[in-house]
Amino acid sequence: MTISLAQLRRCSAAVDLGAARTRVYVKNQGLVVDEPTVAAVNTRTGSMLAVGAQAEVMDGRTPDYIRVVRPVSNGTVVDIDLAQRLLRHLVGDKLRKTWRRRPSMRAAVCLPYGSEPLAQRAAVETLTGLGARRVELVDTLVAAAVGCGLPVEQPEATMIVVCGAGTTQVAVLSLGSIVAAETVPVGGNAIDHAVIQHLRLHHELMLPNQSVRPLHLMLSGDGELTPGSTEVHGRDVVSGLARSVHVDTERVRRAIITPLTAILDGISAVLRRCPPDLVADLGERGIMLAGGSALIPGLEPMIHEATSMPVHIADQPSTCAVQGLGAMIEGKVQPLHLDPMAP
Numbered sequence: 001m002t003i004s005l006a007q008l009r010r011c012s013a014a015v016d017l018g019a020a021r022t023r024v025y026v027k028n029q030g031l032v033v034d035e036p037t038v039a040a041v042n043t044r045t046g047s048m049l050a051v052g053a054q055a056e057v058m059d060g061r062t063p064d065y066i067r068v069v070r071p072v073s074n075g076t077v078v079d080i081d082l083a084q085r086l087l088r089h090l091v092g093d094k095l096r097k098t099w100r101r102r103p104s105m106r107a108a109v110c111l112p113y114g115s116e117p118l119a120q121r122a123a124v125e126t127l128t129g130l131g132a133r134r135v136e137l138v139d140t141l142v143a144a145a146v147g148c149g150l151p152v153e154q155p156e157a158t159m160i161v162v163c164g165a166g167t168t169q170v171a172v173l174s175l176g177s178i179v180a181a182e183t184v185p186v187g188g189n190a191i192d193h194a195v196i197q198h199l200r201l202h203h204e205l206m207l208p209n210q211s212v213r214p215l216h217l218m219l220s221g222d223g224e225l226t227p228g229s230t231e232v233h234g235r236d237v238v239s240g241l242a243r244s245v246h247v248d249t250e251r252v253r254r255a256i257i258t259p260l261t262a263i264l265d266g267i268s269a270v271l272r273r274c275p276p277d278l279v280a281d282l283g284e285r286g287i288m289l290a291g292g293s294a295l296i297p298g299l300e301p302m303i304h305e306a307t308s309m310p311v312h313i314a315d316q317p318s319t320c321a322v323q324g325l326g327a328m329i330e331g332k333v334q335p336l337h338l339d340p341m342a343p
């Protein structure tokens with residue numbers, strides 16, 4: 001199947017069903033949904049109690065009969081029915097009106113590089129269940145590169161690293177296609193896990209999931225602006241009581257280096273497989289970081305130090321992929337030869 005820009009231009013909506021967040025771009029409206037891919041379900045009745053940010057704050061705070069679930073794992077829809085119900089709630093009237101007006105509605109979905117046919121089928125079924133007559137699949141790496149404003153259609157190399165929640169995808173693109181790519185099973189979740197383990201080991205403190213993000217924010221920024229230590233609240237591992245500790249921010253930064261090295265390995269593997277001409281281009285242009293985890297403190301300088309290449313973080317790293325897909329359905333992108341993925 002060949003996906004052309006002409007086909008994408010006939011789509012009314014672009015969807016990025018991520019493990020952490022779901023984003024929907026509607027033609028002529030822009031980004032209408034950017035919410036956590038989370039639903040709270042009543043296990044007794046099967047009814048959905050909350051979705052998105054409302055459901056996320058319930059995580060870890062629910063009684064037995066309520067479960068907070070994520071229907072997407074590593075970019076793959078693992079529960080089609082739940083994903084459809086979640087999307088239906090999130091888009092609400094925003095998309096329903098558009099779809100009612102256009103019964104032959106088409107949608108574009110971005111999927112991780114190298115997605116299995118089963119994962120592609122699950123994405124297509126999720127969208128067709130919502131009323132889409134046809135679903136176009138686009139590689140997240142291509143969509144994110146377009147969303148970052150990289151000249152992917154030119155005969156020169158561009159390198160993109162999409163750091164998601166469950167995985168990090170690395171690719172070198174030229175002439176609108178992927179020349180070499182790699183998926184590393186490390187993302188924001190692995191970094192959160194490293195922080196939680198560090199506090200468990202060195203401070204005997206169980207950190208609630210909700211507290212990891214504020215800790216990230218304290219770790220980011222340069223050393224002068226970031227305080228040397230920061231107060232964290234959690235539960236004492238031994239007594240089970242609430243406790244606060246002062247955490248050395250530098251030590252937490254060091255604790256997350258180990259999972260980050262896997263991303264460096266992925267970048268090196270892709271560079272090794274690239275023709276020398278393209279690697280020479282990259283020396284000038286550098287590496288573009290996209291995805292929510294591009295903001296992980298220390299990632300950018302670490303990649304720069306390991307590769308000696310310029311490293312840039314996209315302006316809006318979290319929404320690059322869906323914005324790129326949105327630009328394609330709006331017809332704002334120059335002709336390029338997209339790497340198609342058959343449903």
Ligand SMILES: Nc1ncnc2c1ncn2[C@@H]1O[C@H](COP(=O)(O)OP(=O)(O)OP(=O)(O)O)[C@@H](O)[C@H]1O
Pocket residue numbers: 017018019020021022074075163164165166167187188189216217291292293294295296297317318
């Ligand atoms: N400011 C920040 N600092 C550090 N990490 C962040 C920040 N903002 C978001 N993240 C991390 O980014 C991840 C979410 O990124 P993104 O929204 O790109 O993922 P996704 O597309 O849903 O996931 P995937 O690509 O794995 O399906 C989360 O793990 C989150 O912890």
